[in-house]
Amino acid sequence: METAAIMIIAACVAVAAGSVAAGISIGRATSKAVESIARQPEAGDKITTTTLLGAALAEATAIYGFVIALIILLVK
Amino acid sequence: MDFGKVLMEATSSETLFEIPFPGHPIPVSDTVVVTWIIMVILIVSAFLLTRKMKTIPEGKQNFVETVVEFLNSMAKNSLGHHWKKFAPYLGTIFIFLIISNTVSIFNIIPTSEDLYKITGLEFFEHMPKFSIRPPTRDINVTACLAIMSMVFVAYAGIKVKRTSGWLKSFAEPSPILVPFKVLDYFTRPVSMCFRLFGNLLGSVIVMELLYMTIPAILPGLVSIYFDIFDGVLQAYVFVFLTSLYTAESIE
Numbered sequence: 220m221e222t223a224a225i226m227i228i229a230a231c232v233a234v235a236a237g238s239v240a241a242g243i244s245i246g247r248a249t250s251k252a253v254e255s256i257a258r259q260p261e262a263g264d265k266i267t268t269t270t271l272l273g274a275a276l277a278e279a280t281a282i283y284g285f286v287i288a289l290i291i292l293l294v295k
Numbered sequence: 296m297d298f299g300k301v302l303m304e305a306t307s308s309e310t311l312f313e314i315p316f317p318g319h320p321i322p323v324s325d326t327v328v329v330t331w332i333i334m335v336i337l338i339v340s341a342f343l344l345t346r347k348m349k350t351i352p353e354g355k356q357n358f359v360e361t362v363v364e365f366l367n368s369m370a371k372n373s374l375g376h377h378w379k380k381f382a383p384y385l386g387t388i389f390i391f392l393i394i395s396n397t398v399s400i401f402n403i404i405p406t407s408e409d410l411y412k413i414t415g416l417e418f419f420e421h422m423p424k425f426s427i428r429p430p431t432r433d434i435n436v437t438a439c440l441a442i443m444s445m446v447f448v449a450y451a452g453i454k455v456k457r458t459s460g461w462l463k464s465f466a467e468p469s470p471i472l473v474p475f476k477v478l479d480y481f482t483r484p485v486s487m488c489f490r491l492f493g494n495l496l497g498s499v500i501v502m503e504l505l506y507m508t509i510p511a512i513l514p515g516l517v518s519i520y521f522d523i524f525d526g527v528l529q530a531y532v533f534v535f536l537t538s539l540y541t542a543e544s545i546e
Contacts, residue, residue: 275532279486282493289496293306 230288237284244277305503306496308433311425325425326433333394333430366390373538377545381451381538388440389534395430396495396526399502400518402427429526432499437492441484444537449480452544464544487536494529498522 252270256263311328313320344359352360366386370378410416430436452461465476498521505514 271528272532272535275528278494279490282490282497283486285497286489286493289306293303 226291230291233284233288233291234281235284237281237287241278241281244280245274248273248277302500302503305428305432305500309425324433325428326430326436328425329398329427330395330430330436332427333391333398337390337394362390369534370538373535373542374545375542377451377455380454381447381541384447385534385538385541388444388537389530392431392440392491392530392533393527395436396530397523398430399428399499400522428499429495431491432495434488434492437488437495438484440491440533441488444487444533444540445480445484447537448540448544451541455545461544483536483540487533491529491533494525498525 248270252266256266259266308324308326310322310324313322344355348356363386366389367378367382369389370382370385374381431440449461452464456464465473502514502518502521505517
């Protein structure tokens, strides 16, 4: 295979692996948050802000994958 | 339509002009110019909003007090009773990041290419391209902010615990952890820098592609999420992480 094709495949793998991890972790965090809001509706505000923050932190794995894919594709 | 060209344009920063310097001219990119504009706006508004302060607030002073109180309570929640020394830095970074992440919604001036197409004047063809896009989409800006935050964390640790106490804290639970704690000071800025950079660049690229394919109505709606919500959330995450690390180092 050519180097260019290998680079494109590598970029795709980087984005895909990172996105899967981020998707699973954000889904888990949100499901737990919904559960706890249903159990304790009066703590809803606090839980929502914490969940948003946790989701933003968990999203970082996808972002790292994206940045690495960009580096693979753009930095020659 | 050429997606690759648009992507390259969104990720690279244009050199607008060069500052003449004997031997080596300093290139000034559009990122720097946008940062200067934000700095001017922040400094001027800080002067204007804090003039003629009164004991009983009214008008603009109400707004300023609300903002300052919010920033102070954010620092208070995470830093405990040492908050007063460190709240100004965290607040400054927060306000700067909020404005610089969401600045692309003010991108209403036409680019030089559009002006050339409309007017047909030769003058506009040779003008460098300039459009207001978030300066945080440039990795140099976010790397700089992340390093500043890490220096601030070390400074806070030294200020509160003195140099000897700060050095001792590296071997706190057990001396085996020393290499990891030293490594923390290098991996944390990298992670903070990539998180902010990747998020902002991602949203800029998504918005550019959307402007290219569906230029009407839909970008306005999507922009609320990608430009405003994501920008404010990432600014908050950055400041939250900085205050978390600070709280850990002054504990």
